[in-house]
Amino acid sequence: xxxxxxxxPWTFLTSHARxxxxxxxxxxxRLRDVAEICVLTERTVQSIVAxxxxxxxxxxxxEGRRNHYRIIPGAKxxxxxxxxxxxxxxxxxxxDTPADGP
Numbered sequence: 001x002x003x004x005x006x007x008x009p010w011t012f013l014t015s016h017a018r019x020x021x022x023x024x025x026x027x028x029x030r031l032r033d034v035a036e037i038c039v040l041t042e043r044t045v046q047s048i049v050a051x052x053x054x055x056x057x058x059x060x061x062x063e064g065r066r067n068h069y070r071i072i073p074g075a076k077x078x079x080x081x082x083x084x085x086x087x088x089x090x091x092x093x094x095x096d097t098p099a100d101g102p
Contacts, residue, residue, distance in 0.1 A: 015038065015048060020052060022034045031045045
């Protein structure tokens with residue numbers, strides 16, 4: 001019993017979800033800043049943004065010298081357990097608005 005290796009920490013949200021949420025909050029954010037917010041490397045964030053773009057979750061639009069990211073709210077979750085649900089609900093859940101309640 002005492003010989004068990006410590007379990008790796010886990011989180012509720014994947015890195016992809018955290019990057020998507022960060023870009024939904026600030027569509028003009030530099031990926032360097034998103035990396036800092038999400039506690040990831042900039043290279044990892046670049047790869048995740050490419051995945052999200054390829055998967056139809058966001059579009060990258062060049063505005064002047066900067067990229068801006070437009071989230072596609074009607075995009076559907078990929079996991080079969082959430083089949084048919086779109087990401088708009090997740091984005092709304094984590095929006096920076098105060099929660100209802102006491």
